[in-house]
Amino acid sequence: MRKIHLAGLTALITFSLACGAGSGDTSSSVTGGDGTAVEAAPEKTxxxxxxxxxxxxxxxxxxxxxxxxxxxxxxxxxxKEPGEYGSKPEHGVFLVLDVTVVCKDGTYHANPFNFKFVAKDGTVSEGAFSVGFKPDLNATDLSSGQKVAGxxxxxxxxxxxxxxxxxxDGMGFDYDKPAAYWAL
Incomplete structure (x- = not known):
């Protein structure tokens, strides 16, 4: 029984040390259209x-x-959605945005579900299913140097x-936390 506890403790310590090899937190910064830094976000903001x-x-x-x-x-x-049979929004209007994701280093899973609309009062809306606004941002695994847009x-x-x-949303373990916002 003691060997099992010791093995479990060893595994826990190994995992803790591996997790300590970097915070794993997603940090974000904003650049202008010309690539110059506009605002840098300190860690954990x-x-x-x-x-x-x-x-x-x-x-x-x-x-x-x-x-x-x-x-x-x-x-x-x-x-309404484009096309002869385009549906109308249930809540008011369709807000449509163009997104470009470029993986500069490592890997990233680009996904339309990584984005949310947050109203001024804090109400959060997930993306709407729409077939009329093309091209869609499709879920895509990107490697360094690759990009996707939609x-x-x-x-x-x-x-x-x-x-x-x-x-x-953030990356990795921060998938359920906001990483950055775009003000409308």
Missing amino acids: TATAKVGQTVTLTRDGLGEKSVVEVTVANAKQHS KIVFDVPKAAITGGRIQI
């Missing part, structure tokens, strides 16, 4: 950019480093857009 600016997400944990540049641009409102769509009340933000 969340950067806020303007729509059209690029946010750099960095994660260094468990011996692996990932650096990703994400741009959210061209916020447009639509009262549209993300939210079905939100029109009044919620003023003061609203687009949130991107």
